Amino acid sequence: MSLNHVILGLLTREPLTGYEMKKIIQATPFMYWSGNNNQIYKAFVVLLDEGFVTKEVQHQDGLPSKNIYTITNDGINELNKWLLSVTDVPIFKKQFLIKLALAYRLKRSDLESILTSYENVVKMQLILSERELDKCYFAGQEPSDGSLFADLIRENILSFYSTELSWIQKVKTFIAGLPKTRNITKDTILQKENNDVESTMNYQIIERQGNRYLYLTTSGSLIQREQDALDIISFCAEHDTNTVVLDGNILSDDFVKLKTGLAGTVLQKLVNYKIKVAISLKGGQNFPVRFQEMISKNGFGNTFRVFTNLKDAVNWLLAKKRKSK
Amino acid sequence: MSLNHVILGLLTREPLTGYEMKKIIQATPFMYWSGNNNQIYKAFVVLLDEGFVTKEVQHQDGLPSKNIYTITNDGINELNKWLLSVTDVPIFKKQFLIKLALAYRLKRSDLESILTSYENVVKMQLILSERELDKCYFAGQEPSDGSLFADLIRENILSFYSTELSWIQKVKTFIAGLPKTRNITKDTILQKENNDVESTMNYQIIERQGNRYLYLTTSGSLIQREQDALDIISFCAEHDTNTVVLDGNILSDDFVKLKTGLAGTVLQKLVNYKIKVAISLKGGQNFPVRFQEMISKNGFGNTFRVFTNLKDAVNWLLAKKRKSK
DNA sequence: GAACCCATGTAACTAGTTACATGATTCA
DNA sequence: TGAATCATGTAACTAGTTACATGGGTTC
Numbered sequence: 029m030s031l032n033h034v035i036l037g038l039l040t041r042e043p044l045t046g047y048e049m050k051k052i053i054q055a056t057p058f059m060y061w062s063g064n065n066n067q068i069y070k071a072f073v074v075l076l077d078e079g080f081v082t083k084e085v086q087h088q089d090g091l092p093s094k095n096i097y098t099i100t101n102d103g104i105n106e107l108n109k110w111l112l113s114v115t116d117v118p119i120f121k122k123q124f125l126i127k128l129a130l131a132y133r134l135k136r137s138d139l140e141s142i143l144t145s146y147e148n149v150v151k152m153q154l155i156l157s158e159r160e161l162d163k164c165y166f167a168g169q170e171p172s173d174g175s176l177f178a179d180l181i182r183e184n185i186l187s188f189y190s191t192e193l194s195w196i197q198k199v200k201t202f203i204a205g206l207p208k209t210r211n212i213t214k215d216t217i218l219q220k221e222n223n224d225v226e227s228t229m230n231y232q233i234i235e236r237q238g239n240r241y242l243y244l245t246t247s248g249s250l251i252q253r254e255q256d257a258l259d260i261i262s263f264c265a266e267h268d269t270n271t272v273v274l275d276g277n278i279l280s281d282d283f284v285k286l287k288t289g290l291a292g293t294v295l296q297k298l299v300n301y302k303i304k305v306a307i308s309l310k311g312g313q314n315f316p317v318r319f320q321e322m323i324s325k326n327g328f329g330n331t332f333r334v335f336t337n338l339k340d341a342v343n344w345l346l347a348k349k350r351k352s353k
Numbered sequence: 354m355s356l357n358h359v360i361l362g363l364l365t366r367e368p369l370t371g372y373e374m375k376k377i378i379q380a381t382p383f384m385y386w387s388g389n390n391n392q393i394y395k396a397f398v399v400l401l402d403e404g405f406v407t408k409e410v411q412h413q414d415g416l417p418s419k420n421i422y423t424i425t426n427d428g429i430n431e432l433n434k435w436l437l438s439v440t441d442v443p444i445f446k447k448q449f450l451i452k453l454a455l456a457y458r459l460k461r462s463d464l465e466s467i468l469t470s471y472e473n474v475v476k477m478q479l480i481l482s483e484r485e486l487d488k489c490y491f492a493g494q495e496p497s498d499g500s501l502f503a504d505l506i507r508e509n510i511l512s513f514y515s516t517e518l519s520w521i522q523k524v525k526t527f528i529a530g531l532p533k534t535r536n537i538t539k540d541t542i543l544q545k546e547n548n549d550v551e552s553t554m555n556y557q558i559i560e561r562q563g564n565r566y567l568y569l570t571t572s573g574s575l576i577q578r579e580q581d582a583l584d585i586i587s588f589c590a591e592h593d594t595n596t597v598v599l600d601g602n603i604l605s606d607d608f609v610k611l612k613t614g615l616a617g618t619v620l621q622k623l624v625n626y627k628i629k630v631a632i633s634l635k636g637g638q639n640f641p642v643r644f645q646e647m648i649s650k651n652g653f654g655n656t657f658r659v660f661t662n663l664k665d666a667v668n669w670l671l672a673k674k675r676k677s678k
Numbered sequence: 679g680a681a682c683c684c685a686t687g688t689a690a691c692t693a694g695t696t697a698c699a700t701g702a703t704t705c706a
Numbered sequence: 707t708g709a710a711t712c713a714t715g716t717a718a719c720t721a722g723t724t725a726c727a728t729g730g731g732t733t734c
Contacts, residue, residue: 091702113449
C-alpha cells in the first residue's frame with residue numbers, strides 16, 4: 029500500500045495534520061483512495077512508529093487540539109526509495125467493457141441506450157475531474173516547485189476521459205451499422221417492466237409551451253446515493269432536455285441533512301452538467317433552514333431552486349430556459 | 354459487486370463450471386478480478402440461492418465431479434436489468450501520477466530514470482494485454498455473436514496504454530527542459546546506498562567482445578514476485594541491453610516450483626519484452642526436471658536457457674545476440 | 679516419485695469503505 | 707435549538723487476495 033508513502037510525500041511540502049491530509053486526498057482526483065479517517069489516522073501511527081514522522085500536539089482554545097506531523101530524514105529517505113522504485117502498472121476498471129462483451133444478445137435500441145447513458149457518465153466525469161483539478165492542492169497557480177508537473181498530470185487525466193469519449197463515438201457508428209434486431213433467441217427479449225424496477229425513480233416527460241421537462245416523482249425510492257444524480261442526468265440526456273422538476277418527497281432524509289454531504293455532491297453533479305432543477309414541495313413539507321441556505325450560498329441560485337408548489341416551479345424552470353428545443 | 358452479473362453474462366453463451374469460469378476471468382484482461390476461487394465459488398452459492406442459475410452435478414471417472422451451472426430465465430432478467438442500468442464511471446489507478454506530483458524535489462537524472470522505468474512497464478503491459486486479448490475467451494476468430502464487440506474492446510484497452518506511452522514522451526521532453534539540479538534543499542539529496550537496499554537485486558554490467566550484458570547475482574534477495582521481472586526489464590532498459598545472466602541462486606524455491614505459476618509469469622514477461630536470459634547454475638545446484646522441461650516446451654528455447662556454468666551461459670547469450678550495440 | 683492437471687472448496691488475511699462517537703465552537 | 711465545522715479516533719463491514727486442503731489421474 030503506497031498510501032503511507034503518499035503521506036510522506038505530502039509532508040515534504042509542509043507539516044500537516046491528519047485532518048488536512050484527509051481533505052487533500054479527498055479533493056485530489058488522481059489519489060485513488062476515499063481519504064477516510066480510518067486509514068489516514070492509522071497510517072500516522074505506523075509512520076510514527078517507524079520514525080518517518082514526528083508528531084507535535086498543538087492545543088487550541090475551543091477547537092480540538094491537533095497533531096501536526098513533520099517528516100524526518102528517515103522519512104525522506106523512505107520516500108525517495110519509494111519514488112525511485114519500480115512504479116506499478118497503471119490499471120483501469122471499465123465496467124462498460126465487460127457489459128459490452130456480455131451484451132451481444134441485446135437489441136440495437138438497448139445497445140444505443142446504454143451507450144448514450146455511458147457517454148453521459150463519462151462526459152460528466154470529465155467535467156468533474158476538470159473542476160477538481162483546478163481547485164486541488166496540486167493546482168499550479170504560480171509555477172512553484174510543488175506544482176511542477178500539474179499541467180502534465182492534468183493532461184493525463186483529462187485525456188483518459190477524452191479518449192474514452194472518442195472511442196464511444198466509434199462504438200456508436202458500429203452499433204448504428206447493426207441490424208435492428210439480430211438473431212437472438214426468444215428468451216432474451218427484454219421485459220420492459222423489469223427495467224422500470226431497475227431505474228427506481230418514476231419519471232414523466234412533460235411538454236408545455238413547446239418546452240420539455242422531466243418530472244420525477246416518488247415510487248417508493250428516494251434520492252439517496254450519488255448514483256441517483258447520474259440516473260437523472262441519463263434520463264435528461266435520453267429525452268433531450270436539461271430541466272427537471274423534483275417532487276419534494278423524492279429527497280431522502282439523508283439528502284437534506286447536509287452533514288452527509290449527499291446534497292452537495294448530487295447538486296454539484298447536476299450543476300456541472302448544466303441541468304436546471306426545481307423542487308416542488310407539497311403543502312406542509314419543509315426542509316431544514318440550513319438546507320435552503322446552502323442552496324443559495326453555493327451559487328446554485330440560477331440552476332436550482334425550491335418552490336412550495338408545482339406551478340411556480342415549472343414557471344421558473346421554463347422562464348429561465350434559454351435554449352428551448 | 355458486479356462479478357455475479359458477469360458470471361450470469363458468461364453463462365448466456367454456454368453452461369460452465371466454476372473452474373472454467375475462473376479460467377476465463379483470469380485470462381480476460383478487462384475483467385478486473387483476480388478470478389480467485391473464493392469469490393467465484395461463493396458467487397455461485399448466492400446465484401443458486403436467488404434462483405438465477407441451476408446446478409447439475411456431473412460425475413466423472415477418475416477426475417473430480419464437476420458442478421455445471423446453467424442460467425435460468427430469472428437469471429437472464431437479472432442480467433438484462435444490470436446491462437441496462439447505469440454503468441459505473443470508468444476509473445484508473447496510476448501510481449505514477451501520484452509519484453510525479455510528489456517528485457518535484459528529485460534531480461533531473463532521477464526523474465528521467467523513474468520515467469524510463471515506467472515507460473518500460475507500460476510497454477510491457479501493452480504487449481502483454483495484446484497477447485491476452487488474442488487468446489482470451491472473447492477473442493473474435495469468427496465473427497460470431499459472442500465476440501461481436503471484440504475488436505472495439507481490444508482497441509479500447511490498447512489505446513489506454515498507447516495514450517499513456519505518448520503522454521510519457523511529453524513528460525520526457527518536459528523533464529529534458531528542466532535544469533540539471535534545481536533548488537532542492539540539502540536534505541533531499543539521494544543517498545545511493547538506500548536505492549540499493551530498495552532494488553534488492555545485485556547487478557553488474559559486463560562488457561565482452563563489445564557486447565554488454567547484465568549479470569544478476571544474489572544479495573540475499575531472490576526472484577519471488579512478478580515485480581522482479583519488471584525490475585530486471587528496467588535494469589536492462591537503463592543499461593541499454595537485452596541480455597541477462599541470472600545466477601542460479603537468485604531463483605527462489607517458489608520460482609522453480611511450477612505450481613505457483615511464478616516462473617511462467619516471470620519468464621513470459623521477459624520473453625514478451627524480448628530479453629534473453631541465461632541461467633548459470635553453480636556446481637551441484639539442480640532444478641526439478643519439470644522446470645527444465647517447461648522451459649523448452651513453452652517456446653522459450655531461443656530466449657531462455659539453463660547452463661551449468663557461467664562461461665557456457667555467456668557464450669550462448671552473446672552468440673545468439675543479433676543486434677550488438 | 680516429483681510435480682503437474684482437474685475441480686471443488688475453505689481460512690486467513692489485506693485494503694478499503696461507511697458509519698459512528700466525541701466535544702467544543704460557530705452560526706442562524 | 708439544530709446543524710455545521712474542526713479534529714481525532716474506532717467499529718463493523720465489504721471486496722478482494724493469497725494460500726492451503728483434498729484427491730485421483732497423467733506425465734516424465
